Amino acid sequence: MTSTSADSAASSTAAASSSTSARSVTPPGDRPVGALQWQAPTLIRIDEHTTIPSMLEDRVRRSAGRPLIARKQEIGEAWQTVTAQAFYDEVQRVASGLIGMGLEAGARVAIMSRTRYEWTLLDFACWTAGLVPVPIYETSSAEQIAYVLSDTEARLVVAESITTAELVRAAAASLERPPEHVALTVLSLDTGALHTITEAGVGVPREQVAARTAALTTSSTATIVYTSGTTGSPKGTVLSHGNFTDLCSNAHLWMPEIAMGRDSRLLLFLPLAHVFARFLEVFQISGEGVMGHVPDTKNLLSDLASFHPSYLLVVPRVLEKIYNSADARAGNGAAGRVFRWAAKVAVDYSRALDTPAGPSRALRAQRAAADRLVYQRIRALVGDNADWIISGGAPLSPRLAHFYRGLGIPVLEGYGLTETVGPIAVNTPRLSKIGTVGPPLPPMAVRISDEGEILLKGPSVFQGYRHNPEATAAAFTDDGWFRTGDLGSLDRDGYVTITGRAKDVIVTAGGKNVSPAPLEDSLRGHPLISQVVVVGDQRPFVAALITLDAEMLPTWLRSHGLEPLPVSEASSHPQVLASLNRAVQHANAHVSRAESIREIRVLTADFTQANGLLTPSLKVRRGAALKRFAAEIDAIYGGPAGAGS
Structure with a gap:
């Protein structure tokens, strides 16, 4: 396995940054006719044994006694830290239990829960035992659950609550299963699912778990994610260990400021059933920082204040609501005029940062005044420690991006799909253009078709749709490029801009x-x-x-x-x-x-x-x-x- 330290990551990224001005779009004479194409520099090549469990093992070797996860206590605002070694040991126990329950290598295990520590634990335990965790959105209907259970032939479902478990059982009962089909086991986290699983692992030797882990390669299936989709039936997107680990390895080198520092802190509150949250779960654990979980956004402001995240993962709607809430609360009186003046100063200041001269002395003075009157209160809403906000899932208006950068929390807008384990392109702390979704993450290649559709190649592109060869074939061009269905463009510096969905x-x-x-x-x-x-x-x-x-x-x-x-x-x-x-x-x-x-x-x-x-x-x-x-x-x-x- 190829691995790097934080220092070498920073050094490689600095080298990449220093060569940025020299890189360019493929010269016109070398492009396919009518198409624009850009290839990010490849920073690292992983070997076939760089699987998700191996990334956890590397983290334990580097920093066994340092915090890896913080768990919120049931009462109060305190967070209890879990070291890398303690988490790894618990993963091993749960993996032993899954094997002890009779689950053969490659068997599918469905997880239906809100975001919580146990989901991450089950994910890594399944991967360690050579199993395939399959997320089910906790808002799914019985019909949707039945579809996933049938398509994956899941052997075990771990639900969050008694109610969710009963819904799963009802969905399973509606399926027509052949007589020889192995019975489905349904457990609930709130009624001792993890205890039941670990009890089944008593007597399972660690060597058996190690053998399962060692048998994995980058081509082994890591998960099957069912696209929620805006139309039609969901498709089971098959993602490999290599899809995750290649992207994580290069993302750490490409933007080490996010998760390679020991002070990196990520609070996950978006659904872990979504692939981007799953990617960040692996990304944070394979870095040097700490990760926390909260099940929803009901108490988000207090959770942010107590956890102190160094970066946030949000959808644009969260940023819109923070701004709109501040605007609406200010009203139309004097407070409203002050807020809107401060918002304009933030936008003007951010835009001036992109000019050769930079912000004028007068604009800097205005920003300092606006910071005292307005910006400090808004920054406090995101936990007073956030250096970056990563936004994805939908386009963010350039004005809002300038507003947040102007008040002191740059938004790194990115773009990704379920079929690519999340990020395809992202603005970084050093390479950023507001209004774009950034340059492609290495080693992704991006091409714009004659029709304006974004096409992709690279190691994070999925393996195919489960049991749906027709959809898989339709998702690729004749020469092997993945059709994203999104319309966009590439500028001369290689930054991607999204203009909409082709079907819309x-x-x-x-x-x-x-x-x-x-x-x-x-x-x-x-x-x-x-x-x-x-x-x-x-x-x-x-x-x-x-x-x-x-x-x-x-x-x-x-x-x-x-x-x-x-x-x-x-x-x-x-x-x-x-x-x-x-x-x-x-x-x-x-x-x-x-x-x-x-x-x-x-x-x-x-x-x-x-x-x-x-x-x-x-x-x-x-x-x-x-x-x-x-x-x-x-x-x-x-x-x-x-x-x-």
């Missing part, structure tokens, strides 16, 4: 192609707006469906001198509609007239996972929304598409 492009009745993402992203920055769906396919103009943010509504109404209103009434209130229309005008200023939104409909209920309009990663299920609100869309245009509208 709207073609108006006049033949104009409109990508809805830029308009939707701009509108979601308004404090009243929760979700937006831009519509107009085969219609004479572009329109939008908008939902209101029920959490922000009372604060906004109060700050604007209005009495409390339910969402159903606020959706038609003249002042609310006037504010939304001003937001639309602002969004329209950045697109052509043919692409601009001419009309809006404010819906009386928000999109949620429960009503099937949001995925577990908080993306809008566009197809479901268009179908659910077909009548509202037709009303905008005076009838169905093609009916003379």
